[in-house]
Amino acid sequence: MLMKVEELNRVLYVDLTKKDIKVKDRTDLFDAYLGGSGVAIKLLEEECPTGIDPLSAANPIIFAVGPLTALYPTASKTVAMFKSPLTGNLGESHCGGRSSMAIRLAGYGAIVITGSSDILLYLTIDGDKVKFRDASSIGGMDAQTVGRILREAETGSGVRTIIRTGRAGGKLVRYACAVSETYRHFGRLGLGAVMGSKNLKALVISADKSVEIPKGKRKEYRKVYDEIQDVVVESDAMKKYHDLGTAGKLYEMNKLGGMAYKNLESASAPEEIARELSGENFANKFLSRRISCSHCPVGCVHLASLRELYAPGYYFKTTTIPYDNEPIYAVGFMLGMEHAEDCLRMIDAVDTVGMDIMSTGVVLAWATEAYGKGLITKAHTDGLDLQWGDVSTYLEAVEKIVEMPTEFYQNLAMGVEHASSVYGGQDYALAFGGNEMPEYHTGIACYINNLTGARHSHLDSAGYTLDQKLIGKEFSIEEVVKSLIAEEEWRQILSSLVVCFFARGVYTSERVVKAMAAIGLENWSPEKLEVVGREIHRAKMNFKFREGFDLAKLRIPKRIFEVPTPHGLLKEEDLRKAIEIYGEIISAQ
Numbered sequence: 001m002l003m004k005v006e007e008l009n010r011v012l013y014v015d016l017t018k019k020d021i022k023v024k025d026r027t028d029l030f031d032a033y034l035g036g037s038g039v040a041i042k043l044l045e046e047e048c049p050t051g052i053d054p055l056s057a058a059n060p061i062i063f064a065v066g067p068l069t070a071l072y073p074t075a076s077k078t079v080a081m082f083k084s085p086l087t088g089n090l091g092e093s094h095c096g097g098r099s100s101m102a103i104r105l106a107g108y109g110a111i112v113i114t115g116s117s118d119i120l121l122y123l124t125i126d127g128d129k130v131k132f133r134d135a136s137s138i139g140g141m142d143a144q145t146v147g148r149i150l151r152e153a154e155t156g157s158g159v160r161t162i163i164r165t166g167r168a169g170g171k172l173v174r175y176a177c178a179v180s181e182t183y184r185h186f187g188r189l190g191l192g193a194v195m196g197s198k199n200l201k202a203l204v205i206s207a208d209k210s211v212e213i214p215k216g217k218r219k220e221y222r223k224v225y226d227e228i229q230d231v232v233v234e235s236d237a238m239k240k241y242h243d244l245g246t247a248g249k250l251y252e253m254n255k256l257g258g259m260a261y262k263n264l265e266s267a268s269a270p271e272e273i274a275r276e277l278s279g280e281n282f283a284n285k286f287l288s289r290r291i292s293c294s295h296c297p298v299g300c301v302h303l304a305s306l307r308e309l310y311a312p313g314y315y316f317k318t319t320t321i322p323y324d325n326e327p328i329y330a331v332g333f334m335l336g337m338e339h340a341e342d343c344l345r346m347i348d349a350v351d352t353v354g355m356d357i358m359s360t361g362v363v364l365a366w367a368t369e370a371y372g373k374g375l376i377t378k379a380h381t382d383g384l385d386l387q388w389g390d391v392s393t394y395l396e397a398v399e400k401i402v403e404m405p406t407e408f409y410q411n412l413a414m415g416v417e418h419a420s421s422v423y424g425g426q427d428y429a430l431a432f433g434g435n436e437m438p439e440y441h442t443g444i445a446c447y448i449n450n451l452t453g454a455r456h457s458h459l460d461s462a463g464y465t466l467d468q469k470l471i472g473k474e475f476s477i478e479e480v481v482k483s484l485i486a487e488e489e490w491r492q493i494l495s496s497l498v499v500c501f502f503a504r505g506v507y508t509s510e511r512v513v514k515a516m517a518a519i520g521l522e523n524w525s526p527e528k529l530e531v532v533g534r535e536i537h538r539a540k541m542n543f544k545f546r547e548g549f550d551l552a553k554l555r556i557p558k559r560i561f562e563v564p565t566p567h568g569l570l571k572e573e574d575l576r577k578a579i580e581i582y583g584e585i586i587s588a589q
C-alpha cells in the first residue's frame with residue numbers, strides 16, 4: 001500500500017494507563033523541525049512535566065523518525081527521547097535495526113507513549129491497529145528470548161521491529177537499555193528503565209506500506225538517490241566500517257595514548273593486550289558475519305561466533321555476539337581483560353540482562369579500583385573479589401547489579417556518579433554530567449564534549465576527532481569550544497533526518513537540501529538548516545537546564561588531569577574556562 005510523504009506528520013499517542021490511543025497531525029512540528037531529534041524534543045517539552053521523577057508514569061517515551069527514513073540510504077536510525085533516570089535530565093538514544101523503517105511504514109513519524117500500565121504488557125502496532133497485550137509470561141526474560149517468543153507469537157508480513165527490554169529494565173537499573181532486532185540497542189541513558197517503570201516489556205511494530213514519491217519528482221529522486229548510494233558505497237569511511245567495523249580503530253587509539261585503560265589508570269594498554277583486543281584480532285578469530293540496519297549498504301554490525309564448552313562432560317555451544325568499538329573498550333580495556341574471548345563473554349552477559357555496556361564497564365571499573373583501595377569490601381560486594389581481568393567474577397557482578405542482593409549493588413545500579421557519592425572515590429568515578437565516559441582520553445575537546453554535550457555522549461560533537469586533528473597545532477580554547485558547538489548543532493540536523501552519524505560525510509548540507517527537494521520538501525536551504533540545527537540544540541539544552549542541569553556545578557573527576565593525553569596533561573582551569581565560554585556562547589545566541 002502506498003502512503004504519501006506527508007504521512008510522516010502523523011503522531012501516534014499511546015496512553016498506557018487508559019489503554020487508549022489517538023493519532024494527531026503534527027505538520028506544525030515536522031515542517032519546522034524535520035523529524036527525529038527536532039520533533040522529539042518538542043514533543044518532550046509538551047509531554048514531560050517539569051521536575052518529575054523519571055521513573056514515574058508522567059515520564060513520556062517518544063520515538064521519532066525523519067523525512068529521509070525509508071527513502072534514502074543510511075537514513076536508518078530512530079531517536080528515542082525521555083527524561084533520563086541516570087542523569088535526571090535529557091534522555092536521548094539512537095538505534096538502527098529495522099525500527100525506523102517499521103515506524104515510518106506503519107504510517108507514523110513519531111510515537112508518544114505516556115502513563116503506566118497496571119499489568120506488564122507489550123504493545124503491537126500494525127498500521128492503525130494498536131493492541132495492548134498481556135506480557136506477564138515473558139516478564140522475567142532476557143531481551144533475546146523475548147524477541148524469539150514475540151517473533152513467533154506475532155506473525156505477519158512486511159517490515160517488523162521488536163523493541164524490548166531485558167531483566168535490567170524490569171529491575172529499574174538506571175542504565176538499562178532497550179534492544180531492537182537482537183543486535184541493536186537504544187543503549188544510553190536508561191530507556192530500558194523507563195520502559196520498565198511503565199510496565200512496558202516490548203513494542204512490536206509491523207508495517208507493509210511504501211512511501212510514494214510525488215508525481216513529477218521521480219526522475220529527480222532516482223538521480224539523487226543514486227548519487228547518495230554511490231557516495232556511501234565508495235567512501236573510505238564506509239569501507240572501513242564494513243571491513244573491521246568500528247572496532248577497527250581500537251588499536252590505533254591505544255597506540256595514540258588516548259584509550260582509557262583500567263579505569264584510566266593509564267591511557268594505553270600494553271602492546272600485547274592492545275593486539276589481543278584489536279578489531280583485527282576479533283575479525284581474524286571470531287567474525288562470522290556482518291549485518292546492516294535497514295536500508296544501509298554498509299554492514300558495520302559485526303557478529304562474532306564464540307565456541308565454548310557447554311559444561312564439563314558436554315559438547316560445545318556456539319554463541320553469536322555483536323561486537324563494536326564501545327563494548328570492547330568498556331568491558332575489555334576498562335576492565336583489564338587479557339583475552340578477546342573473555343571480552344565477548346562479558347558483552348554477551350551484559351546484553352543478555354539488557355544494560356548499557358558503556359555504563360556497566362565504567363561502573364565495574366570504578367568498583368574494582370574502589371575495592372582495591374579498600375573503600376569497599378567483600379561485605380559490600382556480596383563476597384566478590386573484584387580484580388582486573390577476572391572475567392568469572394565480573395560475570396557474577398553483572399548478575400548482581402541486576403538482582404541487587406546488597407545495598408551496594410542497588411547503588412551500583414544507579415550509576416557511578418551515584419555510587420561514588422555514597423562510597424567515595426569520586427576522583428576516579430568516570431562520569432560526565434552523570435553519564436559514564438566513552439573510551440577517549442585524547443585531549444581537552446573530548447572532555448568539553450563529554451561535559452557539555454546534550455547527551456554527554458562522545459557522539460554529541462565528536463571532541464575526540466577534533467583532538468586528533470589538533471595534535472601538533474596551536475589552538476585557543478575558544479576556537480575549540482566554537483567548533484564543538486557548530487558540530488553539535490549540525491548533528492541535530494542529521495539526527496532529525498534521522499541519518500546514521502557514520503554517513504555524516506555523505507550528507508552535506510547541500511546534499512540534504514537536494515535530497516529533501518527530490519521528495520517534494522522544497523523549503524530547505526543550507527542557511528535554514530543551520531538555524532534549525534541551532535534551535536534544536538538550544539531546545540535540548542533548555543530542557544536540561546529546566547530539569548536542573550547546571551554547567552557551573554559539573555563535577556570533573558581528578559583522574560583525567562593525572563594521566564597524560566596525546567596533548568600532554570590537561571589542566572582543570574582550562575576545562576573550567578571552556579565550560580564557561582560554552583555557557584556564554586549558547587546563552588548569547
Ligand code: SF4
Nearest residue numbers: 076292293296300500
Ligand atoms: S553504518 Fe552501521 S549503524 Fe549506521 S545505519 Fe549502517 S549498519 Fe546501521
